[in-house]
Amino acid sequence: MKSVIVIAPHPDDETLGCGGTLLRHKAEGDKVHWLIVTGMSSKLGFPEERVKARASEIDKVADSYGFDSVHNLNLPSSGLDQIPLSEIIAAISSVFKVVKPNIIYLPHRGDAHTDHRVVFDAASACTKWFRYRHVNRVLSYETLSETGFGMNPNTRGFEPNVYIDIEHYLDRKLDIFTSYENEGGVFPFPRSEKAIRALAAVHGSTSGTHAAEAFILLKETI
Helix, strand or coil, X not given: CCEEEEXXXXXXXXXXXXXXXXXXXXXXXXXXXXXXXXXXXXXXXXXXXXXXXXXXXXXXXXXXXXXXXXXXXEEECCCHHHCCHHHHHHHHHHHHHHHCCCEEEEECCCCCCHXXXXXXXXXXXXXXXXXXXXXXXXXXXXCCCCHHHCCCCCCCCCCCCEEEECCCCHHHHHHHHCCCCCCCCCCCCCCCHHHHHHHXXXXXXXXXXXXXXXXXXXXXXX
């Protein structure tokens, strides 16, 4: 049994990026943890009704996956680049010290959203073997509407080298995604059922399965 953690800059990134893989981990008996970095609050200008609705969505999603723990840093959304990186590193580190993850899933650094890049940098700092000896596998996931929209010519695109078969978990992943009432849309919107299924089919055709999620393996200690 392994301890797995998915780091989501925003709620729904975990499902879009590796929802099927998380369900597979749970089915195989692993402990799975969810770290949400940003949150909504009325102080940030969000209506109180939306704040309550998002909290309800998070509870519903957590229950659907059966996460062994949920950690929400509640940092300001779309404002992580205004916070000293050391503070974000310290917050993520405090969670790692409790969860002691063996496998880490984190967003791709080339994503369009600045929050994703900051989270990648902060989480990466928490994988040094001499401080986090329990970490032995680190993978980067892709997020529809973010990974494919990165425009920095100095950042390499998403070039996966690990594929995980999620054929038996794709329908459940899509069902969980519908818990986020305001995040989906109608194709060709990236966060649509058709786009999610199409991406899984493409990765499946690359790896010899009917549906797969793709990752970049960043580090592995055997």
